[in-house]
Amino acid sequence: MQVAKDTVVTLEYRVTDSDGELIDEGKEPLIYLHGGYDGIFPRIEEELQGKEVGGVFDIKLQPEDAFGDYDAELVKIEDRNLFPDNIEVGLQFERATEGGDDDGELYTITDIADDKVVVDGNHPLAGMSLVFSCTIVAVRAASQDEIGHGHVHGDAGHHH
Numbered sequence: 001m002q003v004a005k006d007t008v009v010t011l012e013y014r015v016t017d018s019d020g021e022l023i024d025e026g027k028e029p030l031i032y033l034h035g036g037y038d039g040i041f042p043r044i045e046e047e048l049q050g051k052e053v054g055g056v057f058d059i060k061l062q063p064e065d066a067f068g069d070y071d072a073e074l075v076k077i078e079d080r081n082l083f084p085d086n087i088e089v090g091l092q093f094e095r096a097t098e099g100g101d102d103d104g105e106l107y108t109i110t111d112i113a114d115d116k117v118v119v120d121g122n123h124p125l126a127g128m129s130l131v132f133s134c135t136i137v138a139v140r141a142a143s144q145d146e147i148g149h150g151h152v153h154g155d156a157g158h159h160h
Contacts, residue, residue: 001139003048005035006147010138011048018060018129030134033142037150041065044132055136063127070127076107080115087112095121 003009010031015024032039034048043065047057063069091109111118146153 001052001141003034003051003136003139006142007034008032008138008140008142008146008152009034009048009136011134012137013132013134016131016133018131020131023125023130029137031152033146033150033152039151044134048134048136051136053136053139057132057134059132059134061130061132063129066130067123067125067128070122074105074121075110076119076121078117078119080112080117083109083117087117 001007008031010029012029013024013026014022015026016022030040034040034045036042036045041061043061044059047059048055051057087109089109089112093107093109095105095107105121106123107119107121108124109117110120143153
């Protein structure tokens with residue numbers, strides 16, 4: 001079966017940066033619903049469209065095709081007294097957005113000095129080119145439930 005809209009695709013993968021440094025060794029296969037459901041980067045979907053089980057691909061994603069460009073405006077310096085005592089560099093937290101009707105933005109604490117805390121709202125991989133090396137290990141037709149919900153169900157997928 002070929003990768004096409006409304007198929008469930010299972011990929012073995014690993015991700016490196018443009019220098020070949022390992023970012024994600026892909027210990028668990030990636031299973032997603034193909035066809036514009038936002039389960040994987042659109043550029044990878046384009047590359048896999050029409051391919052079959054056993055296909056092996058290296059797909060280089062520029063920052064705009066992956067986690068976006070680095071935005072210096074998302075780095076903020078906050079007063080230390082706004083945070084609990086037990087914070088440390090690397091800690092992530094969600095900050096509510098205006099309107100509060102969706103998920104907040106994720107920030108990472110990147111520095112703590114005296115009475116100030118530096119927080120960064122960029123994804124840790126923002127600004128990086130990434131190389132996805134993947135092998136298609138399975139393709140199956142999606143169920144009507146999966147198509148209706150826009151994501152994979154079952155053993156490795158989403159459960160309701």
